[in-house]
Amino acid sequence: MINKPTPRPGGRSARIQAAVHQAVRELQQEQGRAGLTVPAIATRAEVTPSTIYRRWGDLAQLLADVAVEQLQPEQPPADTGSLRSDLLAWLVEYFEEMSSAPGRAMLRDVLGTEGHTSAGKCDGFLRQQIEVINERGLARGEQPIDIELVTQIVVAPLMYRILFANETPTEQAIEALFEQLVSSTDA
Amino acid sequence: MINKPTPRPGGRSARIQAAVHQAVRELQQEQGRAGLTVPAIATRAEVTPSTIYRRWGDLAQLLADVAVEQLQPEQPPADTGSLRSDLLAWLVEYFEEMSSAPGRAMLRDVLGTEGHTSAGKCDGFLRQQIEVINERGLARGEQPIDIELVTQIVVAPLMYRILFANETPTEQAIEALFEQLVSSTDA
DNA sequence: TCACTAACGCAAATATTTTGCTTTAGTGAT
DNA sequence: ATCACTAAAGCAAAATATTTGCGTTAGTGA
Incomplete structure (x- = not known):
């Protein structure tokens, strides 16, 4: 039917x-x-x-498939009391995972495969998690943060360092970018 | 000996x-x-x-090797008269290449392989080119732009869009980020 | 010129990938 | 329930790709 x-x-x-x-x-x-x-x-x-x-x-596509599945968040971001602290805490955890050896392997699998579907989903998950944080903040009466700005100011530079500079972002580095994000939205 | x-x-x-x-x-x-x-x-x-x-x-490592070689700039950035216009022109050209089909294939080869040597070289070439632009500007008496800021504000977001969102940055998008870079250094 | 050996060639041994055909097991209709 | 239908799995032979042991070639330094 x-x-x-x-x-x-x-x-x-x-x-x-x-x-x-x-x-x-x-x-x-x-x-x-x-x-x-x-x-x-x-x-x-x-x-x-x-x-x-x-x-x-082939193997590459299977690995990409598995990697995407593992990238998929199984838990919603922790509720730490405020939108900003939720977001910062989540970012720290996210990049800790991404810069670990298994995280890097997943990124390789996801990015090394033709057809951007896998990489796209990766970005999708990220936005989805931030969206959850935003909505929870909204329910508290807080001002949501533009997801586009989060990826542009915080996520992209950190990802670039992981991928191209082989760096493992410190918590301070993440906080510094987070500060830039906050001040750019306050202005 | x-x-x-x-x-x-x-x-x-x-x-x-x-x-x-x-x-x-x-x-x-x-x-x-x-x-x-x-x-x-x-x-x-x-x-x-x-x-x-x-x-x-294996094939992957060979392809990464070839990709790096192709990523290596064969010409220094064009001299368009001023540091800022040199940099903007170079960025536009760079990302046009990176978002093309062959460019994406090179990125896949470079990022899809273990051992970040290839990806690191990619970042190295980029810095090197910007350095050339800076030095030429310096010779003209212009204020050089912090390479770190260029990658953070302009390069990383564009790369993120190419890799994770499958976007092809428009010239306007590049210019917009470039404006942010300029205003952040002016301030 | 010569001894030395890293890197290549060759070919046999393995391992992986593809393919044609058969069988199994969800699905929807009766 | 039963049955016809067919997407997806199994199997095994064929085609390809990868690894390996050993002989050969050609840079390198003495």
Whole structure:
């Protein structure tokens, strides 16, 4: 009756996707990027390699897929009492994760793949989390902060340092940029 | 007598490196990322595959290497008469290149590989070019612009948009950020 | 000119990826 | 429930790509 939106998302597909994703995460943790091969993943997930190749195309796309899933926030940002402190706390945590070894690996997987879908989702999650913080602040009667400005003034420079300068932003560095954000919105 | 700095950079190595790099560029242009395989590159460069594997490890690292080479500026920034117009002109050109399809492919190759050496060089080239602009301005008696601020205010946000939002920055967008840079240094 | 050895070539051994065909199991209609 | 339909998985053979051991070539320094 209704057009099936996804052709056949039924139980089996989902089960296999879950098994494969889990296999990737496990192998990635146990051994690094080495030992992370399609046949190895297939074996661990109790699936044939051809299933993986047909569904994901190649290892890079599978890894990007898994990385995006892991990037997806499982918890809403902590409520620390005020919009500004919520946002700062969340940013600190976010960039701590992004500059860790696993975080960097996820970024590599996400950015190293053609078709920006994965990277786009990454940006989407970020905005979504900030949106939650904004809405909570709004409920408190606080002035929301422009998400565009947050990415422009705080997120982008930190990401640039992680990606291109191999730096691990200190909490002070994050606070400094946050101050710039705040003062630019106050003005 | 003197410790050999690079083990054996002599003629043959260089020749082969050049042949392989050229083969990569040619194949990349003729066919896209498909058809860009180590054996294909080896054939085109008239080299055995094992040479490539032994020297570069795998395709990803070879591509990153080639990408870095292509990112390396072959010309100094144009002299347009003033430091500010030099910088703006150079930024516009730089981001036009970076948001093009080949530019994005290079960024993928550079960022998608472990060991940040490639990405670091990318940032290095950028700073180097800005440095040239600064020095030329200095010779004219102009006030140089802090490179750190340029990357923070202009470069990072644009790069973020290219990488995570799949946007192609317009010239106006670049100019707008440039204005912010200028006003923040004037203040 | 010569001894030395890093880097290459070659080819056999492995490992991965692709592909044609078969089987399984959700899905919607009866 | 049952059944026809078909997307997605399994299997196994073929095609490709990667690794490796060993012989050869050609820069390098004495």
